[in-house]
Amino acid sequence: MTLIEWKEHKGFCLSHDEPAVGESERERFITNGLACLPWDAYTPDLANGGSELMGIGGEVATLSMPCNKKLSKSEKRELRQSKKINAQKKRQMKRQVELDKYGDEVEASFKPYLAKQEIKHIYTNVILHTTDTGKNFLSKGEDFKVLQYHSIALYKSDLEHLLPGEWLNDNDISFVYELIIQLFIKSDQCRDFANQIQLLFPSLVQLLQHFPADDIENLLPMDDLIKSRFLFLPISFIDKPSVEIDMEDANNGDHWALGVLSLLDNKLFVYDSMKVDNDINGDTQLQALCKRLESCSKLVKGKIKVVHMNCDQQKNFDDCGVFVIMFTCYFIGQFLFHDEISMDIGKVQFNPLDARLYIMKLIAKLTNRSNGK
Template identity: 30%
Template sequence: MVAKKRQIVLHYHDVVLDEEDMETLKEGQWLNDNIMTFYMEYTERELIPQGVNDILLLRPTMSQLVTYYPGTPSDLTSALPPHFDKRRFIFIPINNGTPETANNGTHWSLLVYSRPTNRFYHYDSLHSTNIKEAKLTAKRMTALLGTRKSPDFKSSSAPQQENGADCGLMVVGIMDCLIKQALASSSNSKALKLDASSKVQPPNETRSWLKSLVYHLQPLTKSLSPKRILAKLV
C-alpha cells in the first residue's frame, strides 16, 4: 500500500504542521502535540523579548520524556534546554497520555514551576483531572531544578472548560495569560498568580486565532525549498 502523502500547511522554524494537525483546530476536536508545540515556538520567538532567558516553555515531548524516562531524571540533564536549572519560570504542558498510549491522551493541563516561590502550580480546566500526572511530572523534574529544598505543589484556580474537547485551547489561553504576567513581573519575589477572574481568552477565540496565525505565516513555508521541509520530517 502506498503511504498517503503528507500535505504540509506550515513550516515554522522547528515545527512542521500538516493538514491532519489543522484538523485538530476544528470545533469539537482535541488539540494535538504539534499545535501546542507550534504555539510555544511562536511565543518564544515573537512574544518573549530576545535576551529574556528566565522563561522556558518546555515542549510536550520533553515533558513526557522527563515524566516517563525509565532511568533517573538526572540522566536527562544533557538533553534539557540550556540553563534549565536557572530558569525563573518553566511552563510545562501536562498530557494524560503515556508512552504505551502514544497520541491517545484525553486531557491537557498546565504545570508551572516558579523559582521565586520554589513551587509548582497546576492549572486544570477540568477540575483536577490531571492531578496525578502533574504531581508525577513535578516529582521527576525536582531533581533537575538545582534547588536545595524540594518545591511545594499547589493546585491553582483556573477557568473551567464547558465541553470535553477544549482542554488544549484552555492551556494555550492560560499559558498566554501567565507568560504576560511573568514578563511584567520585575521582582524576583513576586509570585505568579492566576484565578478564574483573570483575563483568559475564550477557547473559541483561541482556536480562531491559532488558525489565522498559521495561515498568516504560510508565506514562510512557500519560500522554502521542498528539500528543507522534508529535512524536518525525517
Template identity: 30%
Template sequence: MRSYDIILEYYDVSVYKEDFDNLRDDQWFNDNNLTFWYEYLERSEVYTSLDHPEYIVLLRPSMVFLLAQSPNPLDLKDVLPPLDGARFIFLPINNNANVDLAEGGSHWSLLVVDTKKKIGYYYDTLEDINVQEAEIVAKKLTTLLDCGKLTLYSMPTPQQTNGSDCGVMVCMLTSHVLQKFVDSGSSADVDMHIAEDAISPSRGRQLMSYTILELISKYGRKVGDNKDIEFSFTRKKEDQSSSSSESSSENTESGESSSESIQIPVKVLTTHR
C-alpha cells in the first residue's frame, strides 16, 4: 500500500496510510493526525456525555493556522464554526509561519481558552517553545470574539523526552481535559492542571492505532457522510519527505525535559479595535 492510499474515511476526514504510519513510535505527527483525533473525539462518548457539548469547540489545526495568519480575523466568521456560544475552545498550535506551506512547522502545543473567564490555558511539552505562536492565536481570537483581553497562563505540562511526541501528546492532552469535564459533571470549575504522569505518548499512539483499526473492523473503510469542508490539504501522489508538524531534522526539538514547571502568567493580551 502506498503512503497516499486512503485506509479510512471518517466523516470529514480521510486517513491515509502515511497518517497511520505516523502512529508508530518516534514518528512525527502531521495535521491530519490531529484532525482525525479531534473529529473522533467530537463523535465519541467522552464528548457527547458532556452536559453541554455545544459549549466546547475543538478547532482543527488548519482552522487555527488560518486564524493565526489572517490579517483580519473578523473575515473568518463565515468559515469557522460558530464560536459566539462556546465556553471552551481547544486550539492546537503549530509554529509554521509560512502561508505558502500547507504542511510545515516543527512543534505542536495546545491552547484551551475559557471565554467566560477570559483565560487561556497553554500546554507545551517542550518548555513553552511555542508560546509566541500561542500569543498570536490568542490575540486573533480575542478580536474574533470581541472579548477585550485574554490572560494567558503557561500550565505545568508533562514534558516529552524526544523530538517526535509533541503531536500525540497534544491529542492526549485534549482527551485528558475533556475527560476532566466529564468527571466533574460540569465545565464550570474544572482543575486545568495536568499531572506529570497523566500523559503517555506510547499509550497514546497505541490508542489511536487501535481506534482506527477498530473502526475499520466494525464499519469498514467508510464511516459517516463526508461533507465538503473548507480546510483540507491536497495530498500529492508521492511519498512526502516532510511532516506537517515537524518538517526537518534541522528544526528538530530538543530531547531535554523541563526540570520543573510552574504556573505563571505569560502576559495580558489585548485586542486592538
C-alpha cells in the first residue's frame, strides 16, 4: 500500500514507515466525498446564504422570496411542497431518535426519495430565480448561463446533468475542480506546498489523450506542473477508440474514471467505479495516455506504471462522473488536511446521490451570492 506523508519544509513525500497498527483494519465508512472538505470554513461569505451544506440527512432549503412580493400559484405550490418535505423529514428523524434504545440522538438514515426531491427542488429554485433574463430564456426553452465562477461558466443544461439519473458532463466536473482550486489549493488559509497538487480539467485530459503527441508540452501549463507531485486526471474512456474523435465536442467518451499520477514514484493510480477484469480496451487507452505523459520530459522522469486500485463500485450506469468528483474530493481532503495519506480507498463507501445533492447546494449558495440574496 502506497503511503504519502506531508512534511512542513518539503511538502509531500513517499513514506517508508509501516502502516500504523490497525490501519489495514480501518472500519468501512460512508461519505459523499465532498463533505471531506471544510467548505463553510473556506467560504465564510457563503455561510448564511442558500442551503446549508449538510451531508446525509440535510434539510430541504425553502424557497426564498422577498417578503413584499406576491407569490404566484406555482411558487406557492413549490413552497408548500418544500415545507411538506421538511416536515416529513423531521418526523422521520424524531422517530429515529425515539427508537434508539439508548436515547442518544442518531442521524436519520439516508432517504433516497427525499434526496431526489430535494435535488429537483433546489434545481428549480436556482433556475427560476437566477435572473430575469434567465426566465425569458426559460420561457423560450433555450439554454442560458446560471453562474460564472472564475473560468467556468455553468449553464442550465449543466445543472440538468446533475439531476438523478443523468450522466455528468465535462463542465460539471470542471466546475467542482475550479471550486477546489480556488477555495482550497490557492487559498492563503491552506497548508504550504498545496500547489504540489494539480487538478486538470477534463477538456485538457481529452487533449492529452487525442492531440498529436509532438505538441503535448505546448498544451500543458508547464510552469505550474513542474512544481507538482500529484496530478488529478478525469479520464474519459471510449468504447471504440479507433473511431475518429471530434475535438470540438466537449463530451466525448463513454465512461469516467479518476487517474492520480504520483510524480514521486511515477505511478498512475486508477480508480474506476465500474471496474472490468481484463479490460484490454481500457488498458490500451491508459497505456497510450502514459506514453503521452512520458513524452513530457520536463514533467515525467522515467516510465509510468499503471496501478488499478480497489474502490467502491457504482450501482447504475449514470454515476461514473459523480464518483470521479467524490474520489477527488476525498483525496484532496486527505492531502490538504492530513499528514499521512493512503492511496488505498478500498474500505470507503461513497454515496453518489448525496454528492449530487451537495453539489446542487453549493451551486445554490453561489447563485444566491451572485444575485445578492
